[in-house]
Amino acid sequence: MGQIKGETMEKIRKHTEDAVKIMDKIRKQTENTVKSMDIIQKSTDDTITDTIIEGIDITRTFKMGEVEVRALRSVNVRIRRGEFIAIMGPSGSGKTTLLNQLGLLDTPNSGKVIIDGSDTSRLSESEKGKFRLHNLGYVFQDYALLPELNAMENVYISLMMQGKSKTECESAAAEILAAVGLGDRLQQLPSKMSGGQQQRVSIARALAHSPEVLFADEPCANLDSETSKEVLDLFEKFNQEKGQTIVMVTHEEWHAEYADRVIRLKDGIVQE
Amino acid sequence: MLEKARVSFFLASRSITRGNKGITIFTVFVLTLIFIQLVLFSSMLAGVTLKFNELMVNFQTGNVVVEPKEEERHIEDASALQKKIESLPQVVGTSARLKTTGNFRYKEKEIGTTIYGIDPADETFVTGLEDAIISGEFLSRPDKGEIILGREVSGGFGALMESKSLGGVEVGDTVELTIGGVTREFRVKGIYSTRFFMADASAYLTKADLEELMGIKGRDFAQEIAVKTADGTPEDDTKTELLSLGIGENIRTWHEFAGILRLIESTLGLVRNIMNAIGLLIAFVIIFVVIYVNIVNKKRQIGVQKAIGIEQNVIIASFVLQAMLYAGAGVILGYVFVRFGLVPYTVSHPVEVPLGSMSLRLDNAEALNRAILLFLSSIVGSVIPAYKLAQKDLLDLIWGK
Numbered sequence: 001m002g003q004i005k006g007e008t009m010e011k012i013r014k015h016t017e018d019a020v021k022i023m024d025k026i027r028k029q030t031e032n033t034v035k036s037m038d039i040i041q042k043s044t045d046d047t048i049t050d051t052i053i054e055g056i057d058i059t060r061t062f063k064m065g066e067v068e069v070r071a072l073r074s075v076n077v078r079i080r081r082g083e084f085i086a087i088m089g090p091s092g093s094g095k096t097t098l099l100n101q102l103g104l105l106d107t108p109n110s111g112k113v114i115i116d117g118s119d120t121s122r123l124s125e126s127e128k129g130k131f132r133l134h135n136l137g138y139v140f141q142d143y144a145l146l147p148e149l150n151a152m153e154n155v156y157i158s159l160m161m162q163g164k165s166k167t168e169c170e171s172a173a174a175e176i177l178a179a180v181g182l183g184d185r186l187q188q189l190p191s192k193m194s195g196g197q198q199q200r201v202s203i204a205r206a207l208a209h210s211p212e213v214l215f216a217d218e219p220c221a222n223l224d225s226e227t228s229k230e231v232l233d234l235f236e237k238f239n240q241e242k243g244q245t246i247v248m249v250t251h252e253e254w255h256a257e258y259a260d261r262v263i264r265l266k267d268g269i270v271q272e
Numbered sequence: 273m274l275e276k277a278r279v280s281f282f283l284a285s286r287s288i289t290r291g292n293k294g295i296t297i298f299t300v301f302v303l304t305l306i307f308i309q310l311v312l313f314s315s316m317l318a319g320v321t322l323k324f325n326e327l328m329v330n331f332q333t334g335n336v337v338v339e340p341k342e343e344e345r346h347i348e349d350a351s352a353l354q355k356k357i358e359s360l361p362q363v364v365g366t367s368a369r370l371k372t373t374g375n376f377r378y379k380e381k382e383i384g385t386t387i388y389g390i391d392p393a394d395e396t397f398v399t400g401l402e403d404a405i406i407s408g409e410f411l412s413r414p415d416k417g418e419i420i421l422g423r424e425v426s427g428g429f430g431a432l433m434e435s436k437s438l439g440g441v442e443v444g445d446t447v448e449l450t451i452g453g454v455t456r457e458f459r460v461k462g463i464y465s466t467r468f469f470m471a472d473a474s475a476y477l478t479k480a481d482l483e484e485l486m487g488i489k490g491r492d493f494a495q496e497i498a499v500k501t502a503d504g505t506p507e508d509d510t511k512t513e514l515l516s517l518g519i520g521e522n523i524r525t526w527h528e529f530a531g532i533l534r535l536i537e538s539t540l541g542l543v544r545n546i547m548n549a550i551g552l553l554i555a556f557v558i559i560f561v562v563i564y565v566n567i568v569n570k571k572r573q574i575g576v577q578k579a580i581g582i583e584q585n586v587i588i589a590s591f592v593l594q595a596m597l598y599a600g601a602g603v604i605l606g607y608v609f610v611r612f613g614l615v616p617y618t619v620s621h622p623v624e625v626p627l628g629s630m631s632l633r634l635d636n637a638e639a640l641n642r643a644i645l646l647f648l649s650s651i652v653g654s655v656i657p658a659y660k661l662a663q664k665d666l667l668d669l670i671w672g673k
Contacts, residue, residue, distance in 0.1 A: 105579055106667050126583065133581025144576040144670075148290040153282075158580050160282065163275040189290065205580070 052212060052245050053079040058101050058111035060094075060268075071097040073268040074111070079213075082243040084235065086250055086259035094268040095249040096217055102247060103136055103215040104128050116212055133161055137206030139216040143198040145190040145205070151177060152186040155205045162209060176204040180234055196227035203234055207244070214238075216248040220255060232258045279582065280589035287594055296598070299562050303602025303646065304609070306555040310548060310642040311610050315632040317544045319618075321537050323630050325527075327468035333526040334367070334398045334498035335507050336514065341521055350494035353519070354394075357497065360513055362505040365397020368494035370482045376425065376475070377448040378438040385425055386474045387451065389482025398500040401464060401476070408443035408462030415478050419447070419458040422472035423465040432469055449475075451485045552645055559653035563595050567657050574662060575669025588658040595654035596647060603643040610634055 060072040071094045079085050079102075087095045100106040102113055104120055112121040115135065123131060138144075145154045155177060156169035164172070177183055180200040190198050199219060206214050216235070220228035236258050238244040248259065256262050264271040288296055329335060338357065340347050347353060350368040357366050370389035375382060392411040396402050401420075402410040406429055411420055423429040427437030441447060445460050458477065466472055483489045501510050507525035514523050527534070567574075577587050615632045622629030661669075 100667065105670070129578065129581050129583060132579065138579055140576070140670075144572070144579075146573055146576065148286045153286065157279070157282075157577075157582070160275065160279050161582055161586070 050080045051078050052081040052083075052116055053077070053102055053247070054114040055098070055102055056112050056114070058098070058108045058113065060097050060101060060106070060108045071268050072101065072108070075265075075268070075270055077102070077263055077270065079245065079247060082239070082245055083261060084239040084246045084248070084259045086248050086256040086262045087265065088250060088253075088256055088262055089265035089271075091251075093265040095251075095265055097268075098263075098265065099215055099217055099247060099249050103138060103213075104132055105138075133158055134209065135212045137209070137211035137214045139199070139202050139206050139214065139219045141218040141221045143190070143195070143202045143222075145198055145201055147190050150187050150189050151182060151193070151201045151204075154190070154201055155208045158205065158209055172208055173204070176208050177201070180204045181230075194227075195223055196230060199223060199227075199231055200234065203231070207238060213245045213247060216246065218249050218251070220250070220252070228252075228255070276583065276586045277589070280586050280593055283577075283582075283587075283590035284593035284597060287590070288597055295566055299566070299598045300601045300605065302558055302562060303555075303599055303650070304605040306551070306558060307603050307606030307642060307646055308610060308614075310551045310555070310646065311606065311634065311639050312614070312632070313547050313551070314544055314638045314642070315610065315615070315634050317540045318633040318635055318638075319630050320625075321540060322633050323625075324468075324536060327466060327471065328530050329526050330400045331404065331466040331468055331471040332399070332498075333529050334500040335505070335526055336499040336501070336510050337524050337526065337529050338497040338499065338514070338519065339522040339524065340495065346488075346491075346493040346495065347497065347521055348491075348493060350492050350497065353494075353521070354497060356517055356519065357499055357514065360510070360517070362501045362510060362513075364500045364502055365394065366500070367391065367394040367398040367498045368479075369395075369496050369498065370479055370486065370488075370493065371495035372451055372482070372486060374449050374451040374475075374485075376421075376438055377450070378441050378445065381437075381439045383425065383436060383438060387449070387482065388474060388476045389479040389486075390476055391479050395476075398498045400466070404464040404466045405462045406465045408460065410462055410464075411476060411478055413478065415461065416481060417456070417458055418461040419449070419475055419477045419481075420462040420464055421447075421460055421475045423463055424469065424473040425475055426460070426463045429463060429465055431472070433473075449477075449485070451482075452487075454485050454487075456485060548642070548645075552649060555646060556649040556653050559595065559599075559650050560656065563591065563650075563654045564657040566594075567591055567654075567661055571661065571664075571669055572672045575666060575672075578662070578666050579670060584662045587662050588655065591658035592651055592654045595650040599647050599650035603646060607639055607643070610639075 055075060055077040058072050058075045059070070062069045062071055075094075075098060077098070087098055089095050097106070101108050104113070104115075107121075112119055114120065115131075118131070120128065120131065146157070149157065152170065152173045155173035156164075159169045159172055174183070174186060177186055180203055182197060182200055182204065185193065185197065188197075190201070193201070203219075206216075214235075219235075220231055223231060232255060235246055235248065239246050246259075248255070250256055338347065338353070347368070354366045354368055357363055367390060372387050372389075373384060374387045375384050390411070391413065392402075392415070393413055396410075405420070406423070408420070411418060421438075421441060423431045424433055424437055426441040427434055427439045428442075431437050438447065441460055441463070443460050443462060446457050447460060448455055449458055458481075464472070480489075483491070483493075499510070499514075501507070507527065511523050511525055574587055578584065610632070611634055615634050618631035622631045624630075
C-alpha cells in the first residue's frame, strides 16, 4: 500500500515539473510575440512618419470628344521621404497623369493626394499654387524655361515670388546653378544654351527653393544618352547627398536603374 | 503685396526688353498712331478755332469793341472818346466806324450787305484790311465816291457764295449804293479778301461819304469803336480799365461780341468729342487685339508660371503693366512727334484751308486727357484677355491648348 502511494507521488511530481516547463515555454513564446509585435508596430510607425506622398484611390478620367478615357483607375501609391522613384509603363499607361496628380498640376476625379501630411484635395486652386511654390519643384520634358529670362532669373523667379530680397535670390540662384555645373552661364538666355544646359537650368529652378519633392516628367526625352546621363547623375547626386525626394517619369529602363524603386503602370493600374 | 508688384514689374520689363522686338515695335507704333490720331483731330479743331479768332480780331472787331449805350443809336463825340481810349498804354489804335446796311446794284444784280464808314488811316492801326486787298488799292482819307468791296460782295476771287454776290465786279467798275432811300454811285477802288466769310461780306467807304449818305455830316457819330491792343494783353483787363476811365458806353471783348463764333466753337467741340469717342473705341479694339495676340502666343509660358507657383493676379498684372508701358511709350513718342515735329512744321509751313493758312495747335491739357484715356483703354484691353487666359486650366495652358 505504501509502495503504491510512493509511485503515485513520483508521477505527480514529474507531471508538475512538465507543466512548469510548458508554462515557461509559453511565457517565453509570449514574450517573443510581444517583442515581435513591438517591432512590427515600430516599423509601421516609421513607415507612416516617413511617407512624404500618399496617393489614395486616385481615379482620373479625360473626355476626348464623345469618348471617356480612364487614365488612372483607383491608383494607390506611397512614396517615402528621400526616395528616388521612377514611374514607368507603356505609352498611354497613365505615367504623366499620375505625376500630374501627385504634383498638384491636375485634380483627380476621385481619391486624394496627401503630401507631407496635408490633404491637398481640400486646397483651393490658389492655395495649391502657394503649396507648389513653397513645397514642390518641377522639371518638364521640354525644359519650359521662360525665354525672356536668363539662367539666373529663371532660377530665382520663384524665390522672388516667395518675397526673398534680390541679394538672397541672386546668391541662391548662383549657388544652385554652380551646383548643376552652370556657374559660368548665369546671364545666358535659354536660346543661347544647349538642350542639356537648359535642362540643368530647369533642375536648378526646381531645386532653388529646396522643395519637399522634385517631379520630373521624362526629363531626358529630348536629350542624347550622354547628356541624359549627366542629368540623371545630377538627380542621383541631389538624392543621395541632400536626401531630395524625386519622382520621375521615364520610359527608359536604364534611367530607372538610378531609382530606388519603380512604380509600373499599365492601363492606369499599378502593376507593382 | 509689394513683392507681387515687384514680380509683375520684373516679368513685364523682361518681356519688353528681351521679348520679340518686332511685336514691341509694332505695338508701340500702333499706339503712337492712335495717340497722334486722338491729339491731331483736337489740334486741328483748336487750330481752326484759333484761326477763326485771329480773323475776327484782325479783320473785324479788334480786341475790344465799344458800342452805343443801350438806349442810344450812336456814340456821340466819337473823336473825344477815341482819344480817351488811346490814353491807355496797351491800346495800339482805335477806329471809329459808322455801320449801316445798304443795297448794291451792279448791272442786273442787286444784294444787301453791311456798309462801314471808316477813317482809312485809323483803320490800318486796328485791322489788317489794307493788307487783305487782292485787287486795286485801299481807301485813303481824301477819297470821295470810292469804295472797297469784300470778295463775297464783288464776286470772283474764289468767293464762297458767288451766286449771292454782284457777280464779278472789278476794280474801276461803278456800283450803285442805296442807303435809306438815297442812292449814289461809287467807283470800286479795291477788292479785299480776308478769307473770313463774315468780314468778306461787307463794304467800306470813307466816313465822310457815309455821313453824307446817312445825312449826319459833321456830327462826329460812330456806331462802334474797334480797339486794338498790344499782343498778349488780356481783353478782360482792357475792358476793366476802359470801364475805370468812366466810359459809359457798352464795352465788349471780341469774344463776347462774336456770338456766332462761340456757336461754331461749341459745334466743333461737339464734333471733336464724338470723334474722340470713336477714336478711343478704335484704340481699345486695336489694343485688345494686339495684346490678345501677344498673350495667346505666351499661353505655355503662362502655364509654366502658374505651375511653378506664380500667382494668377501677378501674371495678369505683368501683362497689364506691359500694355501700360507700351501705351506710355506710344504717348511719349506721339507727343514728341506732334509737339516738336508736326506743330512746328505746320507753323513754318501752314496748311492752306478755305479759311486761310492754318497751323496745328497742341493743347497740353487735352494731350494729357488723351494720354489718360489711352492708358485706361490699354488697361481694360489687356486685363480682359490676360484674365481670360490665366483662368484656363493649368494643364491646358502647359500643353498650349
